[in-house]
Amino acid sequence: MHITLTAMDKTIQSHKSHRRLKAMVSGSSLYLTRAVSETGRQTLINELLLLRRELKMLNEQLVRAREETETVARRYKEIFDSAPVGYLMLDCEGLIRELNSTASNLFAAGKEFLIEKPLKLFVDKDFHEVYDKLYQYVYETGQPRACGLKLLREDGSSFHAALKCSSLSDAEHNDTRLLAAISDITTRVTTQEKLQETSMVLKVILKQREEDRLEMESNVFSNINKLIVPYIDKLSQTHLREDQAKYLKFIQTNLENIVSSFVKQLLNQYEDFTPREIEIANLIKYGRKTKDIADLLSISRRSVEFHKNNIRRKIGLRNKKMNLQAFLISFNPSSRRISS
Numbered sequence: 001m002h003i004t005l006t007a008m009d010k011t012i013q014s015h016k017s018h019r020r021l022k023a024m025v026s027g028s029s030l031y032l033t034r035a036v037s038e039t040g041r042q043t044l045i046n047e048l049l050l051l052r053r054e055l056k057m058l059n060e061q062l063v064r065a066r067e068e069t070e071t072v073a074r075r076y077k078e079i080f081d082s083a084p085v086g087y088l089m090l091d092c093e094g095l096i097r098e099l100n101s102t103a104s105n106l107f108a109a110g111k112e113f114l115i116e117k118p119l120k121l122f123v124d125k126d127f128h129e130v131y132d133k134l135y136q137y138v139y140e141t142g143q144p145r146a147c148g149l150k151l152l153r154e155d156g157s158s159f160h161a162a163l164k165c166s167s168l169s170d171a172e173h174n175d176t177r178l179l180a181a182i183s184d185i186t187t188r189v190t191t192q193e194k195l196q197e198t199s200m201v202l203k204v205i206l207k208q209r210e211e212d213r214l215e216m217e218s219n220v221f222s223n224i225n226k227l228i229v230p231y232i233d234k235l236s237q238t239h240l241r242e243d244q245a246k247y248l249k250f251i252q253t254n255l256e257n258i259v260s261s262f263v264k265q266l267l268n269q270y271e272d273f274t275p276r277e278i279e280i281a282n283l284i285k286y287g288r289k290t291k292d293i294a295d296l297l298s299i300s301r302r303s304v305e306f307h308k309n310n311i312r313r314k315i316g317l318r319n320k321k322m323n324l325q326a327f328l329i330s331f332n333p334s335s336r337r338i339s340s
Contacts, residue, residue: 086182089168092175094118094135106161106182109154119180124150124158134165138178142167148185160189209271216275228255270314277314280307285328
């Protein structure tokens with residue numbers, strides 16, 4: 001009987017130990033307190049306190065790390081938003097997902113208006129093909145590419161822009177996005193267009209000046225042949241003494257040399273002379289007065305004075321006391337324009 005009771009006691013004790021162990025595992029403070037000695041309980045309390053301090057330190061580190069991360073993120077967002085270049089984040093469909101203030105200002109529209117709209121909507125239709133090729137190339141190859149195109153603002157006005165797209169991996173959305181950088185180059189394009197127009201105009205002017213020069217030379221030689229050479233030929237057919245014939249030959253030769261040399265020198269030194277100014281300068285050089293020049297060229301005296309004033313201005317004699325005829329007589333290719 002005693003043996004039986006002992007077995008029962010052991011069974012009961014076993015059940016009690018099981019319940020006590022279960023209570024300890026489940027966290028029952030009552031059984032935990034009964035299960036450990038005073039020393040063990042104090043050790044456990046110390047370990048819990050140490051663990052709490054470690055958790056508190058870890059939590060403080062996490063808080064500081066989060067604050068630093070938020071500060072860095074805020075700083076980079078400020079830099080992104082205030083960058084001098086317009087930035088837009090595009091998804092795989094070309095929709096605007098994010099943009100900075102510069103981009104918003106370039107399109108003269110609010111961010112809310114631009115978000116979730118395709119960038120192509122703001123590309124001038126004449127540049128749709130250029131944009132499509134750039135977008136497809138960057139999205140498929142992952143390589144950056146740039147192009148020039150014309151973009152539209154919300155109000156319908158347009159501006160010339162330089163567009164550069166780069167590929168970015170978006171882990172959050174598990175896809176590839178494009179970063180589009182836009183700069184307004186309207187001033188540069190307008191300046192280049194004006195320079196091209198000016199260059200074309202200059203080419204036309206230079207061509208016209210060359211034609212005028214050739215025409216002027218032709219007129220001068222024609223006038224010499226018509227108005228002077230016939231009289232020289234007639235004189236040469238008269239009965240001249242040997243010395244007179246010699247002098248006549250000198251006159252003929254020198255006249256050809258002087259007129260040809262003077263015209264070429266004047267054109268080389270003063271390229272902005274008009275054919276009419278060349279004619280009048282040549283006549284002034286040989287002592288012709290205003291009335292004589294007007295009669296010879298069939299123009300008014302006022303026109304002759306006008307051309308004479310232009311000649312004095314171009315060679316630097318305006319407001320100078322130097323005689324125009326004297327200057328033209330002494331003129332040579334190495335002469336420099338007199339400063340006004």
